[in-house]
Amino acid sequence: MESNGPFSQKKLAVVGIGLMGGSILKALKTDPGRPAVVAAFDIDAGVLKKVREADLADIATDSPEEALRDADFVVMALYPKRAIDFVRQNAHLLKPGAVITDICGVKREIEESIPSLLPDGVSFVGGHPMAGREHKGFDCSVPDLFLGCKYIITGGEGEALEQVKGFADILGANKIVLSDADNHDEMIAYTSQLPHVLSVTYMLAAGTRGVEEFSAGSFRDLTRVAMINDEMWSELFLENKDKLLQEIENLRQGLEAFEALLSQEDREAMRRKMRAAAEMRERISG
Amino acid sequence: MESNGPFSQKKLAVVGIGLMGGSILKALKTDPGRPAVVAAFDIDAGVLKKVREADLADIATDSPEEALRDADFVVMALYPKRAIDFVRQNAHLLKPGAVITDICGVKREIEESIPSLLPDGVSFVGGHPMAGREHKGFDCSVPDLFLGCKYIITGGEGEALEQVKGFADILGANKIVLSDADNHDEMIAYTSQLPHVLSVTYMLAAGTRGVEEFSAGSFRDLTRVAMINDEMWSELFLENKDKLLQEIENLRQGLEAFEALLSQEDREAMRRKMRAAAEMRERISG
Numbered sequence: 001m002e003s004n005g006p007f008s009q010k011k012l013a014v015v016g017i018g019l020m021g022g023s024i025l026k027a028l029k030t031d032p033g034r035p036a037v038v039a040a041f042d043i044d045a046g047v048l049k050k051v052r053e054a055d056l057a058d059i060a061t062d063s064p065e066e067a068l069r070d071a072d073f074v075v076m077a078l079y080p081k082r083a084i085d086f087v088r089q090n091a092h093l094l095k096p097g098a099v100i101t102d103i104c105g106v107k108r109e110i111e112e113s114i115p116s117l118l119p120d121g122v123s124f125v126g127g128h129p130m131a132g133r134e135h136k137g138f139d140c141s142v143p144d145l146f147l148g149c150k151y152i153i154t155g156g157e158g159e160a161l162e163q164v165k166g167f168a169d170i171l172g173a174n175k176i177v178l179s180d181a182d183n184h185d186e187m188i189a190y191t192s193q194l195p196h197v198l199s200v201t202y203m204l205a206a207g208t209r210g211v212e213e214f215s216a217g218s219f220r221d222l223t224r225v226a227m228i229n230d231e232m233w234s235e236l237f238l239e240n241k242d243k244l245l246q247e248i249e250n251l252r253q254g255l256e257a258f259e260a261l262l263s264q265e266d267r268e269a270m271r272r273k274m275r276a277a278a279e280m281r282e283r284i285s286g
Numbered sequence: 287m288e289s290n291g292p293f294s295q296k297k298l299a300v301v302g303i304g305l306m307g308g309s310i311l312k313a314l315k316t317d318p319g320r321p322a323v324v325a326a327f328d329i330d331a332g333v334l335k336k337v338r339e340a341d342l343a344d345i346a347t348d349s350p351e352e353a354l355r356d357a358d359f360v361v362m363a364l365y366p367k368r369a370i371d372f373v374r375q376n377a378h379l380l381k382p383g384a385v386i387t388d389i390c391g392v393k394r395e396i397e398e399s400i401p402s403l404l405p406d407g408v409s410f411v412g413g414h415p416m417a418g419r420e421h422k423g424f425d426c427s428v429p430d431l432f433l434g435c436k437y438i439i440t441g442g443e444g445e446a447l448e449q450v451k452g453f454a455d456i457l458g459a460n461k462i463v464l465s466d467a468d469n470h471d472e473m474i475a476y477t478s479q480l481p482h483v484l485s486v487t488y489m490l491a492a493g494t495r496g497v498e499e500f501s502a503g504s505f506r507d508l509t510r511v512a513m514i515n516d517e518m519w520s521e522l523f524l525e526n527k528d529k530l531l532q533e534i535e536n537l538r539q540g541l542e543a544f545e546a547l548l549s550q551e552d553r554e555a556m557r558r559k560m561r562a563a564a565e566m567r568e569r570i571s572g
Contacts, residue, residue, distance in 0.1 A: 130502035150502060177499045187500035190492065195504035198484060201540040203563040205533070206476065212570045213463045214473035216416035216436060218481035221507040226567040230560035234553045241548060247491070248545050252538055254487040259534045262527060267520045274516035277489040281512040284498045 005033030006166040010072035015086060017042040017051060019133060020103055021077030022141025024171065025056040030143065033170045041067035047138045068093040073163055074100040075127075079235055084113045096121030099160045101167070103127055105188060105232075106239045107154045107181035125156030125164045126181065129173060130192070134227040146171035154181045189243035196233055197248060199226040291319030292452040296358035301372060303328040303337060305419060306389055307363030308427025310457065311342040316429065319456045327353035333424045354379040359449055360386040361413075365521055370399045382407030385446045387453070389413055391474060391518075392525045393440045393467035411442030411450045412467065415459060416478070420513040432457035440467045475529035482519055483534060485512040 012028070012035035014021045021040070028034050040057035041064060042048055051060040061067050068074060068090060076083040083102050094100065100122060104110050107126050115124045131149040133140055151173035153164055165176055179187070203226040211219070237244055261269045298314070298321035300307045307326070314320050326343035327350060328334055337346040347353050354360060354376060362369040369388050380386065386408060390396050393412050401410045417435040419426055437459035439450055451462055465473070489512040497505070523530055547555045 130500070132503075150500070152500065179499075184500070187495065187497060190495070191497050191500045191505040192502060194488070195508045197541070197544055198488070198508065199504070200560055200563040201544055202480070202484070202537060203566050204559060205536050205540050206566060209473065209476070211473060211477050213465075214416070214436070214438065214470070214477045215570065216478060217418075218485070218511045219477040220571075221510055222481045222484065223567050223570070224507055225504045226563040228560045228564055230557040230564070233560060234556045237548055237556065238551055238553060241551070245545060245548060248541055248548075250491050251488060252541050252545075254491050255483070255534055255538050255541075258483055258487055259531060259538075262523055262531060262534075265524055265527070267524060270520045270523065271516040273490060274486055274514045274519060277486040277512040278514055278516070280489050280492065281509050284501065284509070285506075 005170070006163060007033060007035035007073065007170070010035050011037040011039060011070055012073045012075070012167075013039040013041060013067045013071040014057075015041045015067065015074060015076045016078040016082070017044075017047050017138050018077065019136050019138070019140050020129075020145070021075075022047075022051075022056075022138040023131075023143065023145035024075060024077060025051065026054075026141055026143035027146060027171050029056055031170050033166070035073070039067045039071065050138060064090045065093055070095060072098055073167065074098060075167070076100065076102045078102070078104075079232055080104045080106055080110055080239055081235065083110065084117075087114050087117045091117050091119060091122070094119060094122045098122045099125060099163050101125045101127045101156075101164050103129055105192065105236045107179075107184045109239045111155055111181045123156065123160035125160050126154035126184075127164055127168070128152040128154070128184065128188075129168065129171065134225070134229075136229045136232070144172065146173055148172065148174040150175045150177055152177045152179055152184055154179050154184050185240050186243050189240055189247045193233075193237060193240060193244050194247045194251060196225050196228055197237075197244070198251070199223055200228060202226070291456070292449055293319060293321035293359065293456070296321050297323040297325060297356055298359045298361070298453075299325040299327060299353045299357040300343075301327045301353065301360060301362045302364040302368070303330075303333050303424050304363065305422050305424070305426050306415075306431070307361075308333075308337075308342075308424040309417075309429065309431035310361060310363060311337065312340075312427055312429035313432060313457050315342055317456050319452070321359070325353045325357065336424060350376045351379055356381060358384055359453065360384060361453070362386065362388045364388070364390075365518055366390045366392055366396055366525055367521060369396065370403075373400050373403045377403050377405060377408070380405060380408045384408045385411060385449050387411045387413045387442075387450050389415055391478065391522045393465075393470045395525045397441055397467045409442065409446035411446050412440035412470075413450055413454070414438040414440070414470065414474075415454065415457065420511070420515075422515045422518070430458065432459055434458065434460040436461045436463055438463045438465055438470055440465050440470050471526050472529050475526055475533045479519075479523060479526060479530050480533045480537060482511050482514055483523075483530070484537070485509055486514060488512070 151168035437454035
């Protein structure tokens with residue numbers, strides 16, 4: 001079967017072969033829109049061996065030169081600070097016309113750093129596929145990690161933007177969302193970072209009580225993301241500190257308001273809040 | 287097929303045919319342990335008609351006398367205050383030796399009221415099957431609502447306790463948990479009521495922002511129970527006010543502590559909290 005689509009003549013390099021990078025390679029492997037050449041870069045020899053054994057890339061290397069040479073499209077599947085460091089050290093290897101993108105869960109810091117480090121003629125487009133798992137590393141990667149996900153794109157224009165959209169499409173993303181970095185970071189603070197903070201805080205509030213005897217669906221829902229990758233999320237929280245602090249503060253105030261209604265036994269006001277929340281949720285899911 | 291098991295010679299009455307009562311009838315209908323006679327009581331003629339049409343009960347009536355006459359086992363599938371009222375008005379109809387149970391999500395108020403209202407020789411055992419749906423009413427009832435659930439039993443002893451265990455078994459409960467009412471209400475404040483308060487408060491914190499463009503799994507998890515039955519939950523919250531206020535307060539303090547660490551950029555302390563939460567969650571699910 002001949003490859004077709006926007007990458008059929010291109011070399012695509014995936015930088016960092018962990019949960020996300022590995023899942024990208026696995027998604028590309030069987031897609032009819034697979035690139036002409038796929039290069040996988042990682043510093044871990046064990047991971048590269050597994051990539052070769054599973055035939056997930058044409059090139060599996062720990063050499064940035066080999067991975068980036070003549071690459072048309074580069075995906076950095078790294079935590080934010082490492083993505084910025086990687087560009088700082090290797091931007092000179094990128095050819096004019098190349099497009100480079102990332103998958104980081106915060107966008108302001110990335111966009112303030114990376115574009116200014118790039119040589120002329122290389123375009124950066126920020127990307128954030130809203131997908132993940134509780135576990136990390138290449139061994140947990142799966143080809144359908146991105147299937148049906150939202151793919152947020154921040155910045156970028158013209159052909160570079162179209163290529164990132166095409167890439168999201170190959171991964172199986174269900175919806176492209178265009179945003180600016182500031183709006184992205186505010187929304188993500190609310191929709192993703194705050195739920196993780198809540199899940200961790202809620203789980204710890206169990207203390208030594210034998211709560212599992214009394215746990216059901218709502219407990220499981222709320223604690224699922226307490227199985228958190230502490231290295232990644234602590235970095236993301238710090239990089240979005242101002243926005244996340246604002247969201248935690250909002251929520252604390254909301255809890256205080258609910259506590260006051262319950263304390264005063266103002267049943268009607270509690271019910272109004274519940275109905276408003278139910279309507280909002282219904283609208284979003286409906 | 288002959289019925290067998292502890293109810294094969296008994297008349298069982300279900301009082302209140304909503305989501306829970308309807309699901310009980312549907313679970314009983316096809317179970318090999320179905321009672322000799324099933325009576326369904328409700329004040330809604332439309333619901334009784336549907337019960338008759340679906341052949342879910344031998345008796346479908348709005349007469350407490352007819353439902354309770356000679357009943358061996360009575361399940362009140364009512365909100366707590368209505369359950370107490372029902373017993374107050376109809377306890378004299380219960381025969382000596384009868385066992386009466388409930389399915390309410392709070393237990394102290396129930397146990398402080400109901401036993402003292404019963405005639406001699408009638409036993410009360412508190413029950414709380416941890417199962418539910420976002421929607422209410424008979425039309426949403428399903429035969430497998432209780433399949434795999436935890437069934438908490440508070441109080442009761444001897445033959446009466448055994449009958450409630452047998453009933454939980456017929457519904458398909460996966461695990462019987464024995465507790466006293468005070469411990470039940472504290473645990474449920476944490477495992478069930480607080481998640482509902484958090485879900486509502488979190489949903490409302492979205493305000494008018496277009497958060498759905500940025501929503502993924504953790505958002506969906508956290509907002510699922512924001513589709514809340516405001517009539518029932520507001521009653522349950524008020525009946526467990528002291529315990530729930532304590533849990534909300536605990537959680538607010540936990541958030542304050544996390545906020546302080548983030549504000550001070552104490553990454554290591556944040557990571558320790560995340561790891562502790564992940565380990566707790568892993569232990570519970572593992």
